Amino acid sequence: MPLRDYAAISLVVAGVGALLALVYLARGAILLVAFGLFLALGVEPMIRALIRRGVRRRAACAVVPVVAVAVIVAVLLLFVVPAVHQLGAFAAEVPERLNVLADRLHLHDSPLTDASQQNEIAAGLRAAATIAISSFAAVADLFGQVVGAVTAGVTMLALLVYFSLAMPRILAAAGRLLGTPERTALLEQVVTKVGGYVSGQALLSACAGVVSLLFFLLIGAPHPAMLALAVAILDAIPQVGALLSAILSTAMVLTEDNIWLAVATVGYFCVYQFIENYLLAPHIFARAIALTPATAFVATLVGISVAGLLGAIVALPVTAAAKVVVQHWLWGRGVAMERPGTQTE
Structure with missing residues (x-):
């Protein structure tokens, strides 16, 4: 086999390896894009229903993120915020409630009544509810997580709108490829x-x-x-x-x-x-x-x-x-x- 064929094979292998490394490094962004496309496919029937009622696609695609934001705000106010407060209160009640549950189920010698495990569960719940933040590092870390979650959510909404607007062209291109x-x-x-x-x-x-x-x-x-x-x-x-x-x-x-x-x-x-x-x-x-x-x-x-x-x-x-x-x-x-x-x- 000529030397140039060996060189071509080596370049192909190196290119595939570089592509796989790039995919691994960008796996978070790729996951967001894939989930955004999945959500766009999910709302496509609703957008088509609005279009059949005389609404233009741009207006129908604008309705989707507005409704999504309204639903998210409603869920935050009705469920998430009270749930976080209640999770913090529940963390303080863990030992008592686990003892009562063990008594109800006749499991007096089970891990439910182990004081060390009860304290570990309560500590985990307190951390999950973010009740006590005692240092600037913890505040910064929490702020970074919140910003990351908000950024991911905004990115998902943007991708949802972009994919919904482009869905006819995406489906048409896929149809031509098929x-x-x-x-x-x-x-x-x-x-x-x-x-x-x-x-x-x-x-x-x-x-x-x-x-x-x-x-x-x-x-x-x-x-x-x-x-x-x-x-x-x-x-x-x-x-x-x-x-x-x-x-x-x-x-x-x-x-x-x-x-x-x-x-x-x-x-x-x-x-x-x-x-x-x-x-x-x-x-x-x-x-x-x-x-x-x-x-x-x-x-x-x-x-x-x-x-x-x-x-x-x-x-x-x-x-x-x-x-x-x-x-x-x-x-x-x-x-x-x-x-x-x-x-x-």
Whole structure:
């Protein structure tokens, strides 16, 4: 082989290595861009609905960040700020509540009654709630984290607007790369599925958080805003999120003197999950997600192992989109199955 071929191979290997190093160094920015594109695909059905009602795309794209900011402010005022204060109060109550919980469950010799572990949990909660900041370094570090979070949020909103404005051109360019009308229609199915899941799951999580907050306030549960925020976040995790939120809420209520509050909490979660799973979710998701329970469970586990909570949230729409692509590929190879896009629920 000529020497120039060795040189070309070496340059290609060095170029690939440099590209991988650049991707690793810019992984934070790439993650923001990818999540911004995911959110843009998620709100695309809502933007198209506004366009069908006579709203221009620029105006529809301007509505999205305004609504997003309004929702974020409402969540901060109604959930996050009270939850932080309640988390600080709960940190001071940890030893007492863990002792009561161990007594309720007859676990007197368990780690729940270990004073050292109780103090570690309380210290962690105090740090999470940022109750006591005793030095300038801690203040600077906290300020840096807040600025970083705000910057990331503003960047996400900007990327959401940019991608939403450019979505027709992005889809048109992707359609030209795909080459055939059938593949372009396949891309539209993928966008529809991702958008339907994102908007539907956001609505379900908001509904779960608000209804749970009203229930916790009604029964006088301890730290209702903190519990409702946890329920809303966990509800976005498929398969296991509802069970985790029920266990967490019941364990918290068990630390109260009235055992019937815990019974009422279990009953509430059973009734609400029945309503969500059989009445709300089928109508909200419609045909956005058509996965078997086993597929959804495996996809959730893989998402958690790859990217934690964010991976669990995006696992189902990604899997549903991949299912559409695989079905189209199998149908194109002559496998006996219905043509993609013609299935009925």
